[in-house]
Amino acid sequence: MPKPPYALGTERRTGFFTWCCAFICAFVFIIIIVVGIVVFVGYLAIRPKVPLLYVHAARLDRFDYNQAGVLAVRLTIIMRAENHNVRAHASFYDTKLILDYHGLSIAQLVADPFEVRKNTSTELYYVVESSPIPLDPPEQYLTEQSLANTKRMPFFLKGNSRARWRVGPLGSVKFWLHINCRLQLPIDYTAVYPHCSSKSH
Template structure:
């Protein structure tokens, strides 16, 4: 009997050790914790959140601007020449204008329904064939909402030299009976959108006005600094 018990223990004990070794062989070794990878993942997540927030802010801003444009319909103030006449023209055949006088009716206009506009540094130049004859200016003034302010000018110049090119152009104009004068102007405007956002911008015009001579009436013309685009 004692001999039988030892024999039974030996197979059983060997089996027990063998099972323990199999379990140990199938265990996977633990991988070390990768701090760099986790830190990189956190940065990527933060960047994604930041870009999402920025996209939302831009979208909200764009929608707000669209709502303001649709509801308030802001318009940039502008200046325009509404009428003109050539009152006097004396050319001496020696390359100079002895006497020239042009009457202009300039209008400063503000089509905004909710904001007055301030015009400053208004200046208009009259020229012939590139030679400046007269510079017209105005002090700072204010135009109410949906209002206009007419400005009457009488441009007068004497002894203005034209040079060879200008003289040839004047002789051709007098021969044809139509004398063209160039008008260039600008003004700085200040106004508000929705009563909150202040807009400061320049408005500029450049055109040519042609006059019959000797009667001095102007041919049909358009001379305005109004832009086709909002705010410009």
Template sequence: MLSCHGEYQPSFVKAKIFRSDSTAPHPSIDLPKVPDMKVTYSRLDMLNYDRYGVFSTQITLYVTAINENAKARATFSDISFVLRFDGVPVAELRAEPFEIPRNSTKTLPYVVQSSSIPLEGNAAEEIDASLKRDKITFHLKGGSRVTWNIGPVGPFKFRTHLFCKLDFFPTNGSSVNSHSHCSPESD
């Protein structure tokens, strides 16, 4: 299972104020849990590369949207990711808007099947090297718009981004390690 997620700290916080005679140097801050996305599964189902430099692949990916907040629902929209090999776009992944109730998740299963892609220059050299070392790397980049409905405060809107390095063994399709290298960010 792959796991890639991070933390976003909203511009508002709940602070617990200590008395002036307290020995604590700063008030503690109780941050709410902000919705995000992570890759929870990936598998290289098929990889073809012929002697003419034409490449095609099929990859199964599960991207999971997470709302760990007990007091607010979240709506994800404008969901889009691009899967690339050595900078070459392989496929664009999209999803319709959806809402996640409090303390819930929603998994978006994608079966990404590329068309035949002619590789030239560095990309052709990289796939040759990847096949020889039995390790191939893809990058997933994208995100979504999130509206976080926080009771009387109202909606809080932001974008969440996901950047993942997905490594696979071409000989059997499994991921190289149990945790991909992902870095989500929000703004």
């Protein structure tokens, strides 16, 4: 006796909710593509340059060192923040730099958040005056060698700052700026212009 044919079920149709979800996903995907193209074209049009922070000038205003190996100094340091973007302002914040002498921290240089308008620069003036610092024998030896030979005192300025530039709907880009600068300052109070610039990522 032949078997009856299998009964076919009713045809399943795509529901209205599924079509709505597919349409929304496609719409969102198109928006993402358009925004990406706009950002890329804007980037090519603006060609942003990383803002710079560097030591423009430094001077040793006072250098007192006695036979007991106690050191006291006063320095003037001028930092310069530059923004070479012609279509975007730049903001600098979280600026913290440490000034040291043969590994001894003398002062911390900080700055409140500030803005540098497009294609301009801003200078930061610091006057650093230390309290008397007793040096250990190795630092005493190095100091006496510098006084006898080069007449220049080695200071190091290290630290970080953050920078951000923003252009309208394109959003903003943030950078870490890193300073690692060796300052050889004459004891005759002559200013030097090291132009140690920041490195970023």
